[in-house]
Amino acid sequence: MSKIMGLSGNEAVAHAMRQINPDVAAVYPITPQTELMHQFAEFHSDGLVDTELVLVESEHSAMSATVGAAAAGARAMTATSANGLALMWEIVYIASSLRLPIVMPVVNRALSGPINIHCDHSDTMGARDSGWIQIFSENGQEAYDNAVMAVKISENKTILLPTMVTLDGFILSHTLERVEILEDNEVKKFIGEYHPETSLLDVDKPSTYGALDLQDYYFEHKRQQFEAMGNVLPVIEQVSKEYGKLSGRDYGLIEKYRVDDAERVIILMGSSVGTAKDTVDDLRNAGEKVGLIKIRVYRPFPYNALREALKHVKALAVLDRAISFGTFGGPVFTDVRAMLFGNGVSLPMMNYIYGLGGRDIDKAQIRLAFDSLKDVVKTGKVKKEVNFLGLRD
Amino acid sequence: MANLIEVRWHGRGGQGAKTAAMLLAEAAIEEGKHGQAFPEYGPERTGAPVRGYTRISDEQIRIHSAIQNPNVVIVLDQTLLDTIDVTEGTTSESVLIFNTSLTKDQIRKKLKNSDRKIYILNANQIAQEEIGRPIPNTVMLGALMKATGLMQMDTLLNGLTKKFKHKFSQQVIDKNIKAVKRAYEEVESE
Numbered sequence: 001m002s003k004i005m006g007l008s009g010n011e012a013v014a015h016a017m018r019q020i021n022p023d024v025a026a027v028y029p030i031t032p033q034t035e036l037m038h039q040f041a042e043f044h045s046d047g048l049v050d051t052e053l054v055l056v057e058s059e060h061s062a063m064s065a066t067v068g069a070a071a072a073g074a075r076a077m078t079a080t081s082a083n084g085l086a087l088m089w090e091i092v093y094i095a096s097s098l099r100l101p102i103v104m105p106v107v108n109r110a111l112s113g114p115i116n117i118h119c120d121h122s123d124t125m126g127a128r129d130s131g132w133i134q135i136f137s138e139n140g141q142e143a144y145d146n147a148v149m150a151v152k153i154s155e156n157k158t159i160l161l162p163t164m165v166t167l168d169g170f171i172l173s174h175t176l177e178r179v180e181i182l183e184d185n186e187v188k189k190f191i192g193e194y195h196p197e198t199s200l201l202d203v204d205k206p207s208t209y210g211a212l213d214l215q216d217y218y219f220e221h222k223r224q225q226f227e228a229m230g231n232v233l234p235v236i237e238q239v240s241k242e243y244g245k246l247s248g249r250d251y252g253l254i255e256k257y258r259v260d261d262a263e264r265v266i267i268l269m270g271s272s273v274g275t276a277k278d279t280v281d282d283l284r285n286a287g288e289k290v291g292l293i294k295i296r297v298y299r300p301f302p303y304n305a306l307r308e309a310l311k312h313v314k315a316l317a318v319l320d321r322a323i324s325f326g327t328f329g330g331p332v333f334t335d336v337r338a339m340l341f342g343n344g345v346s347l348p349m350m351n352y353i354y355g356l357g358g359r360d361i362d363k364a365q366i367r368l369a370f371d372s373l374k375d376v377v378k379t380g381k382v383k384k385e386v387n388f389l390g391l392r393d
Numbered sequence: 394m395a396n397l398i399e400v401r402w403h404g405r406g407g408q409g410a411k412t413a414a415m416l417l418a419e420a421a422i423e424e425g426k427h428g429q430a431f432p433e434y435g436p437e438r439t440g441a442p443v444r445g446y447t448r449i450s451d452e453q454i455r456i457h458s459a460i461q462n463p464n465v466v467i468v469l470d471q472t473l474l475d476t477i478d479v480t481e482g483t484t485s486e487s488v489l490i491f492n493t494s495l496t497k498d499q500i501r502k503k504l505k506n507s508d509r510k511i512y513i514l515n516a517n518q519i520a521q522e523e524i525g526r527p528i529p530n531t532v533m534l535g536a537l538m539k540a541t542g543l544m545q546m547d548t549l550l551n552g553l554t555k556k557f558k559h560k561f562s563q564q565v566i567d568k569n570i571k572a573v574k575r576a577y578e579e580v581e582s583e
Contacts, residue, residue, distance in 0.1 A: 176419065274456055
């Protein structure tokens with residue numbers, strides 16, 4: 001039996017961590033993540049988890065301690081935001097290349113400067129090539145569900161890669177919502193015990209982690225990471241189905257919302273998806289054929305699922321909550337366009353950058369994006385590819 | 394979502410606008426409804442103007458944008474009326490509830506949109522008399538229930554008890570409950 005609670009996104013993920021009960025958690029504060037580990041540390045103080053809590057002196061140390069613990073054979077977690085993730089950087093790559101199934105909630109926040117503590121996706125976007133799985137959350141419920149599923153995905157023997165579970169800073173992390181929490185023993189049973197095949201502390205079966213690996217084998221190891229990433233999507237679909245049976249919530253890789261007969265579609269991720277669903281309903285009620293696709297799993301990128309969903313669409317807008325300088329638009333736009341172009345699909349596409357630094361995104365802005373696609377449907381042409389929503393001229 | 398109610402709380406840092414916004418949503422969730430609450434993050438200083446927001450609905454609340462057109466505005470501090478337009482974004486359907494020692498006419502003169510439906514309550518006085526401190530936030534929840542019938546009083550009081558029991562003694566909780574009940578009785582409308 002699940003339990004319904006009013007929780008902030010941070011609290012919801014802290015409950016997931018309590019139920020996951022990791023062997024080790026490295027803790028370092030950064031807004032807006034602080035409350036998450038604060039809550040988890042309270043669970044620890046109350047004796048509700050067996051976790052070894054490591055209070056470190058920086059995010060670089062947080063990721064290092066997590067890597068060390070995971071290499072030693074522990075189920076290890078940490079959490080961060082923005083500049084904290086940036087400070088972890090070199091160890092973030094080491095975690096994935098050592099094939100350590102760490103799960104790390106990242107509370108999305110803009111990277112400074114100028115100094116800003118509010119939501120956008122620029123922090124995790126920078127880590128999109130780091131070899132981590134990245135799963136985005138629409139609301140507090142999904143953040144909780146994703147955190148639980150991530151353990152099972154990362155630890156799958158064909159994968160052994162770390163996962164970032166993201167939730168939008170403040171908009172989700174500090175917003176109280178209705179969240180359904182599974183029973184503790186349901187989560188325990190779902191994720192199972194963690195028994196790595198190799199670990200530093202397994203003295204009967206010695207292994208080496210982090211060895212020097214120059215021209216001779218570095219390349220082959222990168223190839224192995226590439227192959228492991230290739231195994232991820234079917235495993236996520238499988239884990240998602242199992243989780244669906246347990247919780248009633250089966251998410252998959254992407255979510256299609258009123259897409260089947262839609263002519264105009266937008267693609268987006270994170271907390272703005274819910275606002276966009278309400279906008280789609282408003283426009284549908286006015287007889288407009290619109291829909292949206294939510295990307296849940298951003299890394300690895302769900303090529304096939306997206307391509308299939310877009311087959312019949314006449315005009316597409318991709319909404320990016322991050323900016324990429326010196327390219328052809330935001331990161332999601334670039335990925336989607338590369339995917340379509342590589343498959344010979346000629347679909348006129350627009351890119352909208354929105355919500356940077358916590359700028360509010362409302363239904364009126366999303367409606368603007370849909371409206372601008374009308375002309376694209378008519379002419380088959382895009383006048384200007386990269387555009388901005390909710391920005392002063 | 395026809396049954397969506399959006400509430401905006403105005404207060405000053407320390408008056409509990411955020412706590413009240415959260416408590417209201419939690420009580421709604423407790424009652425089986427959907428609730429969402431979030432503060433507006435700015436400089437967090439005692440005395441600085443702050444806002445809190447609550448959404449309540451019978452259906453899932455998917456929207457995550459700011460509340461622009463609140464159905465209900467609750468003002469915890471009458472001195473805010475001299476510097477802030479608390480009617481911003483309200484419509485002729487909106488309800489405004491004030492914690493104040495002023496009269497309705499005096500309040501109305503300070504409002505930019507003076508035709509709104511208003512309720513007044515001296516919540517500071519009630520809080521001082523019942524709880525012993527002039528903290529108006531929970532008291533105003535009683536006024537809100539009377540003005541909107543948003544949920545059952547019992548549900549609200551259960552939610553309040555649940556939220557406070559980790560922090561406060563039963564005696565303090567009982568005082569709060571008494572203050573909320575008095576607010577429900579004493580709030581004045583047109």
